Amino acid sequence: MREPALNDFAEVDLADFVPKIFYDTAVYREDSPTVHFPATDAPAALDAITAAGFDVYGLPIQANGLTMAYRKSLFEDPAEREAFARHTGRPLTVPSTWDEFRTVAAFFTRPAQRLYGTTWMAGVGDWATDDFKTLLASFGGDGHLIGDDLSLRFADEPGERALAFYRDMITDNPVVPPGTASASWDETASTFGAGLTAMSMNYHSMKLYSPRLGELGYAPVPRGQAAGPHFGTYMLSINRSSAHKAWAYRAITWLTSSAAQLEMAKAGLHPTRTSVYDRLVADPANPDAEFYRALRNTLAIGVGRARLTNYTEVSQAIAAAVNTAAAGRAEPRAALDQAARSVRRLLTAAGYEVP
Known part of the structure; x- marks a missing residue:
């Protein structure tokens, strides 16, 4: 140079x-x-x-980043706007915070009409890890998951709150379509493209498969006390x-x-x-x-990945914990503790000195 x-x-x-x-x-x-x-x-x-x-x-x-897509036709529909204002006491807007996101997603969740608020990618894979690390950064944690000093930052208290928030939307008070606990990037894109959700998040531009679904809009993903998609x-x-x-x-x-x-x-x-x-x-x-x-x-x-020679294995261990908690098979704290034990073993086996 x-x-x-x-x-x-x-x-x-x-x-x-x-x-x-x-x-x-x-x-x-x-x-x-x-x-x-x-x-x-x-x-x-x-x-x-x-x-x-x-x-x-x-x-x-080539730079991939998590962005939010939404159906403009729903957000701009006068009847929807009136109903949302009546239900919540505030205008219907594209959410910029996670609290707003959950409220909007709950409003659009109507299983009888085959409509849900949003998608998540909770299947066991890097997609679930990426969902979690986005929320982790938003809740004040280290979005890299593993600190530069190799501390297991994902298992700290912000991680527990982030995972509880994720689980709430998927299992406790679901605003997502059935099957979300096994969804990846591909299922998320096709679910949104078919018009089954009002909002979605992914790493590429999206498509709506039918003109009757209206126009597509984009926005950055919401933030919490911080931002770190x-x-x-x-x-x-x-x-x-x-x-x-x-x-x-x-x-x-x-x-x-x-x-x-x-x-x-x-x-x-x-x-x-x-x-x-x-x-x-x-x-x-x-x-x-x-x-x-x-x-x-x-x-x-945004926030990238931890710099590890075995990041793929570490990500998979965290994804398994995210999936277990999201599906309601374990409490967030227990799932993160199990992931921390697995990640510690993986890092030690790769020659890292974990504090």
Whole structure:
């Protein structure tokens, strides 16, 4: 990045990457790879990164973040608005807090009409972990689940409250369709697309399968005492054994450039550069402008994953606990305690020293 001769295909322009995305995805300390870069709001600057003992290991290419979709036809229907105001004493609006979200979801839950308030992804898989970590951050916990010091932050008190909130909407006072305890990203998308719920959350733009279901709207997911929707990003890197590092670097700078990302967005790419989002959101002819606006806002406040060599196994153990509690087979505290024991064993087996 400091060699002008290698930046002849495209300008790297680190400051143009969405800051949180860049630092979470591409910036590491070789001697402490579990540690995240401490400041993630300022535009990326190579000198500041290296001065803090970190380095850049790739360039981000695709950013996924949890966004909320909703059926505009329901939220704008005069009869629905009047009924909601009569029932709750306040106007019907797209929820911006989790308390509002639960109230709106309960209002639209009408099993006799095959309509439910929202979807959740409580099946055993990374999707359930992602649901939980979004709520965990909202309830004041560490959305990374595992602290940089390898403490089991997901099992702290905010995690118990987050999981109890999740369980309440799925089992205790359900506002979701039957089968939510086994739902993944795919089932969630198809359930919402069929018009069975008023709201949904996912990591890509959504579709309503019939024109009679009306128009689709997007917004950031609600927040609690804090905000931290889950995001995860892909990056392009150079293997240290590569025989053609210079050309690999040129390819990466070109593929992650603003011009290339703007073109790839036509095929559904989720950009990683601020300038590309600005163009997509401002384009009046772009049918996905509202989705990209919600995604951009999500990426500015989101929280990524813990930096673990065995994150997949750790996520699966947490997902099993989330599922058990959500389905009502265990209390949230007991489920988290079991997950903490499993995660501790997994981290120890992988060579980590857990405090």
